[in-house]
Amino acid sequence: MLNTTLKALVWMVAILLSAPVFSGSSQEGEPVDVKGMIMHHIKDAHEWHILSYPDANGEKQHVSINLPVILIDNGVKVFSSKRLYHENDPVEITTPDGGEDYYFANEELGYGIFHENIYKLNEQGRLDFDAEGHVINPKPYDFSITKHVFTLFFSGLLLFLLLKAAVRTYKSDGLHPPRGLARFIEPIVLFVRDDIAKENIGEAKYRKFMPYLLTAFFFIWINNMLGLVPVFPGGSNLTGDISFTLTLAVLTMLVTVFSGNKHYWRHIFATPGVPFWLLPIMIPVEVIGIFTKPFALMIRLFANITAGHIIILSLTGIIFTFGSAAWSGLSIPMSLFILVLKLLVAFLQAFIFTMLSALFIGGAVAEEH
Amino acid sequence: MDLITPDLGLIFWTGLTFIILMFILTKFIWKPIMAAVNKREENIQDALDMAKKTKAEMEKLQTQNANLLKEARVERDEMIKEAKLTSDRMIDSAKSKAVVEADKIVENARVAIEAEKNAAVAQLKNEVAGVALEIAEKILRQELSTDEKQKQLAESFAKDINLN
Incomplete structure (x- = not known):
């Protein structure tokens, strides 16, 4: 058992380490853009790039999954991201600091894509840049099924199927101990119930918030874990995406605010024990407090997960920065160490997010003592 | 900067x-899992409660049994005591009855003996009287064998008779 796990882990690491090598490969002798490679891996994209390789003629070939682009711009427009990336050659530009960059433009569609942002093309079918190198073209509303949105759907489905398989083993008589997958799921559910919900919200009111806390915990956890899987359909940095953490933090804030009782609001607008002339200072501080708590949630999850990805990719990048395979002797063990650490962090961050959410909700529904 | 700019679509x-x-x-x-878990926990709690209750009941029963046993023992002792008392009383009464009976028998015997004795005495008296009569006859015959003697006697009798 241990042997198999170990083997699986070694293969996982090997594949993880090879993925950036493939997708970051460049022409012979050309220095590898490690920073670009890292950014490419942790950021969202409209296509799922799996690997690039030079063909017989030395031409770069890309293997990627083309995801649908959905734009709202005078009606809904749906097309494959292939039409943006692979129908036309990239348009080379020079950045204000003298570097080289490129964007893709599809005149037929009237859209261009620069650094994964979609813009409307001007009349010449080009993008306009200001002095600082920012695009000044208008942007359509972009509801594309990007890499992260795909992961979102995929992880939701995966989570549902895994949990469904666990639930199937339950008998309704309430006498049997958990079996199969439920043996793994149930302790975690109980952990969320006993150590997160009951502990922070209290015996009387925890039930109402269980669906939110359980879903947040499992959803964050499975996405953290999927982010560690190096190949498709894993490897996307969804829980390290600020939009994802922002949404979850906002949900926690909404749950907190809408379940806040009169004691909660009195603490904000008429903090007990504070002289009335201090209230003009206290009220803004308390109101800001409503937002800073979920803000901290957002930053914590985003920073922890993104940092983990950056560290692993950077350690791999050492090999390419120094251009010597000998560095793998250092970078591979260290990547392995960080990866194992990330397995822990994946659980820990899901726990902390849920725990703090429960704490905030608990504070909002607590009765005055 | 792109990294920390939230994206509306996502x-x-x-x-x-x-x-x-x-x-x-x-x-x-969540509902099925929580329902199953709660049900199981309730079952376990119920079983524990039941065990506790049963234990308490057992203890109660045991005390009851002990009490019953004690009571039975006391009752038995009482019964034995009573029986002994009864038997003692019976023996006593039998004894006294026997004494009375014996006394009666003795009395009867005594009375019978007395009667026999009286009868015997009476008979003896009669015999003695007869013998005495005979002796007296014989003596008289001898005494009064002569006329002289007869005359003397008649005279003595005549002296005794007062003519008043």
């Missing part, structure tokens, strides 16, 4: 997916 999809997922999971996963 926020929309995340919110939508999360909320739908939450409702689906609540309906199909």
Whole structure:
């Protein structure tokens, strides 16, 4: 058992380490853009790039999954991201600091894509840049099924199927101990119930918030874990995406605010024990407090997960920065160490997010003592 | 900067997916799991309570049994005591009855003996009287064998008779 796990882990690491090598490969002798490679891996994209390789003629070939682009711009427009990336050659530009960059433009569609942002093309079918190198073209509303949105759907489905398989083993008589997958799921559910919900919200009111806390915990956890899987359909940095953490933090804030009782609001607008002339200072501080708590949630999850990805990719990048395979002797063990650490962090961050959410909700529904 | 700029599309999809997922999971996963877990916990609690109750009942029963046993023992002792008392009384009464009977027998015997004795005495008296009569006759015959003697006697009698 241990042997198999170990083997699986070694293969996982090997594949993880090879993925950036493939997708970051460049022409012979050309220095590898490690920073670009890292950014490419942790950021969202409209296509799922799996690997690039030079063909017989030395031409770069890309293997990627083309995801649908959905734009709202005078009606809904749906097309494959292939039409943006692979129908036309990239348009080379020079950045204000003298570097080289490129964007893709599809005149037929009237859209261009620069650094994964979609813009409307001007009349010449080009993008306009200001002095600082920012695009000044208008942007359509972009509801594309990007890499992260795909992961979102995929992880939701995966989570549902895994949990469904666990639930199937339950008998309704309430006498049997958990079996199969439920043996793994149930302790975690109980952990969320006993150590997160009951502990922070209290015996009387925890039930109402269980669906939110359980879903947040499992959803964050499975996405953290999927982010560690190096190949498709894993490897996307969804829980390290600020939009994802922002949404979850906002949900926690909404749950907190809408379940806040009169004691909660009195603490904000008429903090007990504070002289009335201090209230003009206290009220803004308390109101800001409503937002800073979920803000901290957002930053914590985003920073922890993104940092983990950056560290692993950077350690791999050492090999390419120094251009010597000998560095793998250092970078591979260290990547392995960080990866194992990330397995822990994946659980820990899901726990902390849920725990703090429960704490905030608990504070909002607590009765005055 | 791109890294920390929230993207409207992803926020929309995340919110939508999360909320739908939450409702689906609540309906199909969390409720059944929580129901099963709660039911099992209730069952365990019930079993524990039942065991506790049974133990208490057992203890009560045991005390009851002990009490019953004690009572039975006391009753037995009482019964034995009573029986002994009764038998003692019976023996006593039998004894006294026997004494009375014996006394009566003795008395009867005594009375009978007395009667026999009286009868015997009476008979003896009669015999003695007869013998005495005979002796007296013989003596008289001898005394009065002569006329002289007869005359003397008649005279003495005549002296005794007072003519008043």
